[in-house]
Amino acid sequence: MNILVVGSGGREHAICWKLAQSPKVTELFCAPGNAGIAQVAKCVTVKATDVDGMVSWAKENAIDFVVVAPDDPLALGMVDALEKAGIPAFGPRANAAVIEASKAFSKELMKKYHIPTAKYETFTQLDKALAYIEAQGAPIVVKADGLALGKGVVVAATVDEAKAAAREMMEDKKFGESGSTVVIEECMTGPEVTVLAFADGEHVRPMPSSQDHKRAYDGNQGPNTGGMGAISPPPQYTPDIARRCMDEIFLPTIAALKAEGRPFHGVIYFGLMLTPDGPKVVEYNARFGDPECQAVLSLLDSDLMDIFTACREGMLDQADIRWKNQAACCLVLASGGYPLEYKKGCPISGLDEADRSSVVFHAGTALKDGQIVTNGGRVLGVTALGDTLEQAIANTYAAAKPISFQNMHFRTDIGRAF
Numbered sequence: 001m002n003i004l005v006v007g008s009g010g011r012e013h014a015i016c017w018k019l020a021q022s023p024k025v026t027e028l029f030c031a032p033g034n035a036g037i038a039q040v041a042k043c044v045t046v047k048a049t050d051v052d053g054m055v056s057w058a059k060e061n062a063i064d065f066v067v068v069a070p071d072d073p074l075a076l077g078m079v080d081a082l083e084k085a086g087i088p089a090f091g092p093r094a095n096a097a098v099i100e101a102s103k104a105f106s107k108e109l110m111k112k113y114h115i116p117t118a119k120y121e122t123f124t125q126l127d128k129a130l131a132y133i134e135a136q137g138a139p140i141v142v143k144a145d146g147l148a149l150g151k152g153v154v155v156a157a158t159v160d161e162a163k164a165a166a167r168e169m170m171e172d173k174k175f176g177e178s179g180s181t182v183v184i185e186e187c188m189t190g191p192e193v194t195v196l197a198f199a200d201g202e203h204v205r206p207m208p209s210s211q212d213h214k215r216a217y218d219g220n221q222g223p224n225t226g227g228m229g230a231i232s233p234p235p236q237y238t239p240d241i242a243r244r245c246m247d248e249i250f251l252p253t254i255a256a257l258k259a260e261g262r263p264f265h266g267v268i269y270f271g272l273m274l275t276p277d278g279p280k281v282v283e284y285n286a287r288f289g290d291p292e293c294q295a296v297l298s299l300l301d302s303d304l305m306d307i308f309t310a311c312r313e314g315m316l317d318q319a320d321i322r323w324k325n326q327a328a329c330c331l332v333l334a335s336g337g338y339p340l341e342y343k344k345g346c347p348i349s350g351l352d353e354a355d356r357s358s359v360v361f362h363a364g365t366a367l368k369d370g371q372i373v374t375n376g377g378r379v380l381g382v383t384a385l386g387d388t389l390e391q392a393i394a395n396t397y398a399a400a401k402p403i404s405f406q407n408m409h410f411r412t413d414i415g416r417a418f
Helices: 010-019 051-060 071-075 078-084 094-101 103-112 126-136 159-170 239-259 292-297 304-313 351-355 389-400
Strands: 002-007 027-032 065-068 120-123 140-144 153-156 182-186 192-200 204-206 215-217 221-224 229-232 265-275 278-285 327-335 359-362 365-368 371-374 378-386
Touching: 002 010, 002 051, 010 027, 010 292, 010 304, 010 359, 010 378, 051 078, 065 078, 065 304, 071 078, 071 094, 078 094, 094 103, 094 265, 094 278, 103 120, 103 182, 103 239, 103 278, 120 126, 126 140, 126 159, 126 182, 140 159, 153 159, 159 182, 192 239, 192 292, 192 304, 204 239, 229 292, 229 389, 239 265, 239 278, 265 304, 292 327, 292 378, 327 389, 351 359, 378 389
Parallel strands: 002 027, 002 065
Antiparallel strands: 120 182, 140 153, 140 182, 192 204, 192 265, 215 221, 229 327, 265 278, 327 378, 359 378, 365 371
């Protein structure tokens, strides 16, 4: 089969890396890809958000199956457009991807179907949002309704901080139209974990749990990022909690979307808070998380192409899905200044040595005059396994040691900061 993966980050590199191991995949393409992805797939110069361009390229190049990995093209209806053109695709249609594209929609869905989540209100008028913040007090969470590259959530420690966040989103349009509506919710407490799950519209098969590290600096300090590293599985996600999540959150969510005429086919991301009152949903995403994907797919011991096909065809309950009895850690090496301003085009050294003891997934890289250089905020995701979580963490940091580029920045406490 000729397979096309849409996207250009570390998540897409992990997906391509795993698909390249499938005997069913004869040719693998990625649009637009990056310097690391180019080592396992042919990169194509079509923007991930160019729905018409992607459909045209897929048709012209006899693509048999397309994996739409990022949030934006899913929300724009790329899967719908591909299937309309007769090209099978992996990922939710736009009417199901709305669980990520609109936080207001997802909160209303949870309220209607009694899925545990934080108490909240939705606002389209700034003065009413500010009055609600004043009345509720802090800590409090302010969320832009739409997609904001993983940065549209502010956990405010003070009322003033919350009000400033609401003004930035609604008045200053920091996230464009994504912040025209905001969701303001109570600040839940407890360990935060991610569970990615395959879904075929009716069945759900959770992957090993994971834990992302969002803050830029050690000790969970600094601004929110797209993720500075991930571990899988975290010790807090016990078998008892897993059973509760399946019964109270995972199955009810898939059933709710089906009941609403929005069957979900693809990967659904459950962002969970393990509160004193039990697990609750922080957020849904309509795709693999990044960098959770890199850690979790490293543990997959089955053919990913078979699983993608089963999700699309409603046969997930019969799919062979096996996982290594190990732990994984992904460490993000970022450009200095990320998630704010940072420099691009810095040569990267040490990749070959790091690759000997880990898998180095490329996120923001490019090829310039035969040299791999930085081309984004999150540059690389060094990922290693171990028989224990501690061993996986140690192996990852050891593997990352040879890598360097100008102003390289990373957290030193991945897996130890909770």
